[in-house]
Amino acid sequence: MAKKIAVYGSYEAKVRVKQRYWKMRKDGIKQRYWKKTKRTKTIEQSGRYEFYGKGRELYKATIKAHQYMPKGFVHVSAKKFLENPEKYGYEGEWIEKEIES
Amino acid sequence: MAMKVNGLKKKLKANSFNSNNGLPFILGVTDSESVKLDFDNTRFKTVKYWAFRTMKWFKLKGFIILKSSKNSYHVVFDKKVSWKENVKIMAWVCLLSQHKALTKWFLMQCIKEGSTLRVSEKKEKPQPRIVYRYGSQNNQIAEFLAYRKIVKSIITKLQRQKELCTPTIKTLT
Numbered sequence: 418m419a420k421k422i423a424v425y426g427s428y429e430a431k432v433r434v435k436q437r438y439w440k441m442r443k444d445g446i447k448q449r450y451w452k453k454t455k456r457t458k459t460i461e462q463s464g465r466y467e468f469y470g471k472g473r474e475l476y477k478a479t480i481k482a483h484q485y486m487p488k489g490f491v492h493v494s495a496k497k498f499l500e501n502p503e504k505y506g507y508e509g510e511w512i513e514k515e516i517e518s
Numbered sequence: 519m520a521m522k523v524n525g526l527k528k529k530l531k532a533n534s535f536n537s538n539n540g541l542p543f544i545l546g547v548t549d550s551e552s553v554k555l556d557f558d559n560t561r562f563k564t565v566k567y568w569a570f571r572t573m574k575w576f577k578l579k580g581f582i583i584l585k586s587s588k589n590s591y592h593v594v595f596d597k598k599v600s601w602k603e604n605v606k607i608m609a610w611v612c613l614l615s616q617h618k619a620l621t622k623w624f625l626m627q628c629i630k631e632g633s634t635l636r637v638s639e640k641k642e643k644p645q646p647r648i649v650y651r652y653g654s655q656n657n658q659i660a661e662f663l664a665y666r667k668i669v670k671s672i673i674t675k676l677q678r679q680k681e682l683c684t685p686t687i688k689t690l691t
Binding site: 419421422423424425426467472475476480483490511512513 | 542543544545546547548549630632634641661662665668669671672675676679
């Protein structure tokens with residue numbers, strides 16, 4: 418397996434708040450569902466990107482990583498991340514906090 | 519450029535902005551095929567002892583020691599191994615050395631299924647630099663150093679870009 422670049426740290430991001438609701442099914446069972454609301458909340462957590470690929474793509478992906486915060490542990494090729502960064506992260510800001518490698 | 523802020527959260531943000539590194543996150547190199555060890559709060563002599571002992575016991579050909587900060591060292595071995603073997607070697611060192619920080623680091627690497635070592639700066643800690651070399655350096659060490667070079671060039675580019683973007687205020691005398 419090839420070597421990867423790890424981009425990690427703590428960040429602050431605004432995420433959509435999810436709301437639960439119940440719906441009566443035909444068989445009489447109450448089923449719980451989740452929907453995304455327009456409300457947002459600020460979350461503070463740590464995340465990590467593991468990028469692999471060519472040098473230039475890695476550089477571009479690292480620049481993009483300034484803007485898009487990883488959704489947990491994201492292992493993705495730099496090329497795919499550049500094509501669709503919203504899929505792998507939400508917009509936010511990195512903050513300096515003690516984190517292990 | 520300095521930012522004047524109130525409040526802890528804003529201070530943290532400002533610190534990341536004003537740090538020497540210029541990067542708000544940490545950059546490192548991850549892979550599963552080379553044996554790496556992270557010794558925190560350990561003397562150089564002890565690190566060297568464990569590096570030699572591990573190299574000889576598992577026939578790892580050679581190693582390099584990088585100093586990451588005061589009394590903190592990283593070790594990279596030269597022989598290419600499978601992830602299974604890598605975990606075996608790291609666990610052996612953790613068990614025999616009874617090093618708490620190393621064991622914690624090892625557990626985290628097991629979760630990720632790949633071992634990571636830092637390349638960029640981290641708060642006041644500088645970039646890790648090579649302080650000792652022993653034995654063969656042509657396989658995994660050469661690969662690690664080549665990749666480290668790529669990461670370092672990315673860091674330099676980002677820093678240069680940041681310098682161009684931030685306005686400098688000159689006072690006339």
